[in-house]
Amino acid sequence: MQDKQLLTLPGPTPVPARVLQAMGKHPIGHRSGDYSKIQEEVTEHLNWLHQTEHNVQALTVSGTGAMEAGIINFLQKGDRVLVGCNGKFGDRWAEVAEAYDLNVEKIEAEWGKPLDPSEFQAKLEADSEKQIKAVIVTHSETSTGVLNDLESINKAVKNHGEALIIVDAVTSIGATSVPIDEWGLDVVASGSQKGYMIPPGLGFVAVSPKAWEAYKTANLPRYYLDLGKYRKSTEKNSTPFTPPINLVFGLLEALRMMREEGRDNIFTRHQRLTQATRAAAKALGLTTFAPDGNASNAVTAVMPSTVEAEQIRSTMNKKFNIALAGGQNHLKGKIFRIGHLGFISERDTLTVIAALEATLKELGYSNFTPGSGVNAAAEVFAN
Structure with missing residues (x-):
C-alpha cells in the first residue's frame, strides 16, 4: 500500500496532519504585517520550548548550519576549543572548528560510550591562563543513541569562568529537558526535522x-x-533574509501542538518510548548499543549478533514500509537505529516492535519468544 510509510528515523521525523495542512497555505509576503505577527508568536513559543528568556534565532539551514553558526559567531581565529567526540556528530563539530582555523583539542570516547565529564573538568582546571575559549558538546549523539552528561560537563565549564559552552541539541530539544537559562548554557543549536515535527530546512540557535x-x-x-x-x-x-514562509507556517502549528501537549508531558512521552524500545530490544535478545544510564530519548541503536542489521532494515522497509536508520561510518552494517522522536506515539512504537519481531522470524532469528518484545514494551506503557 502506497503512502503508508512510517518514519522511525532520528530525522526526518513524521509530520502531523495539522502541520502539513498549515504548510499547504498560500505564501504571504515576509515583510508584511501578517508575517510579523507569525514571527512574533513563533519566537515566543521557541523561547518557551528552549526554557529561555532570550530570543531564539531561526535560520534557513539544517542542524549542521545552526551548529556552524553557533561556533563561528563567538570565537576568534586560533582560539583553543575542547570538542567532545564520541560519535559522528562530535567528530563533525571538530571538523567545522578546524575548518575555521580554531585550535581544536578532542576529548574522545568510544562510539557507544558517553563522554567522561571528569576529562573536561581536568582540562579546564589545568587551564590557569584561561586559554580555552569554548567547549563544544553533542548532547544527544544521534549516531549511537548516547545521551552525554551535559549538565556535569557544563558545571566544569562554569567553574572555568571564561569558556563558552556550545551545545549540539539537534536531537535533544523537544525530546529531553534542556533548561538553557537555569544551567547557563551559552549557545544551543537544533534543527527542524527532529523534535519540532516539521520537515528539514530550519535551524535554531539560542544565545546567552x-x-x-x-x-x-x-x-x-x-x-x-x-x-x-x-x-x-x-x-x-x-528576518534578515527570505525565510521558507510555508515551513514557518508549519513550525507555528507544530509549536502550538507542543504547547497543547505541555513541555513536561513531551519529555515524559519520549522517555517512555525510549524505555519501551530498549526493553523490547532486550527481550528479543538484541543488544542496545548505548548504556542504560546514558540512553538518548531520540533514538535507540541496536546491535544484532546472528542476523545482519541491513537485512533487518531492508525487510522492515520492503515488507512493512517502516524506515529504520542504519549505522554510520565504521558502524555501517553493524547496528540499526529506531527513532522515537517527535510525532511518535505508543501505538507507533508497538507497531515497530511487532514488525521487528516478524522480521526477525522471517530472517531465521529464533533467540526470542514470540510476542516477548511487544509484551516488554506494553509493560512499560502499562506503568
Whole structure:
C-alpha cells in the first residue's frame, strides 16, 4: 500500500496532519504585517520550548548550519576549543572548528560510550591562563543513541569562568529537558526535522548574554550565518533574509501542538518510548548499543549478533514500509537505529516492535519468544 510509510528515523521525523495542512497555505509576503505577527508568536513559543528568556534565532539551514553558526559567531581565529567526540556528530563539530582555523583539542570516547565529564573538568582546571575559549558538546549523539552528561560537563565549564559552552541539541530539544537559562548554557543549536515535527530546512540557535558579549570581538568570517543580523531582525519580528514562509507556517502549528501537549508531558512521552524500545530490544535478545544510564530519548541503536542489521532494515522497509536508520561510518552494517522522536506515539512504537519481531522470524532469528518484545514494551506503557 502506497503512502503508508512510517518514519522511525532520528530525522526526518513524521509530520502531523495539522502541520502539513498549515504548510499547504498560500505564501504571504515576509515583510508584511501578517508575517510579523507569525514571527512574533513563533519566537515566543521557541523561547518557551528552549526554557529561555532570550530570543531564539531561526535560520534557513539544517542542524549542521545552526551548529556552524553557533561556533563561528563567538570565537576568534586560533582560539583553543575542547570538542567532545564520541560519535559522528562530535567528530563533525571538530571538523567545522578546524575548518575555521580554531585550535581544536578532542576529548574522545568510544562510539557507544558517553563522554567522561571528569576529562573536561581536568582540562579546564589545568587551564590557569584561561586559554580555552569554548567547549563544544553533542548532547544527544544521534549516531549511537548516547545521551552525554551535559549538565556535569557544563558545571566544569562554569567553574572555568571564561569558556563558552556550545551545545549540539539537534536531537535533544523537544525530546529531553534542556533548561538553557537555569544551567547557563551559552549557545544551543537544533534543527527542524527532529523534535519540532516539521520537515528539514530550519535551524535554531539560542544565545546567552555572555555569548553575545563574545560576539562583539569574534572575528571568524560570516555573512549569511551572522547571528547579529538575526538578533536585530528577531527583535523587530522580522528576518534578515527570505525565510521558507510555508515551513514557518508549519513550525507555528507544530509549536502550538507542543504547547497543547505541555513541555513536561513531551519529555515524559519520549522517555517512555525510549524505555519501551530498549526493553523490547532486550527481550528479543538484541543488544542496545548505548548504556542504560546514558540512553538518548531520540533514538535507540541496536546491535544484532546472528542476523545482519541491513537485512533487518531492508525487510522492515520492503515488507512493512517502516524506515529504520542504519549505522554510520565504521558502524555501517553493524547496528540499526529506531527513532522515537517527535510525532511518535505508543501505538507507533508497538507497531515497530511487532514488525521487528516478524522480521526477525522471517530472517531465521529464533533467540526470542514470540510476542516477548511487544509484551516488554506494553509493560512499560502499562506503568
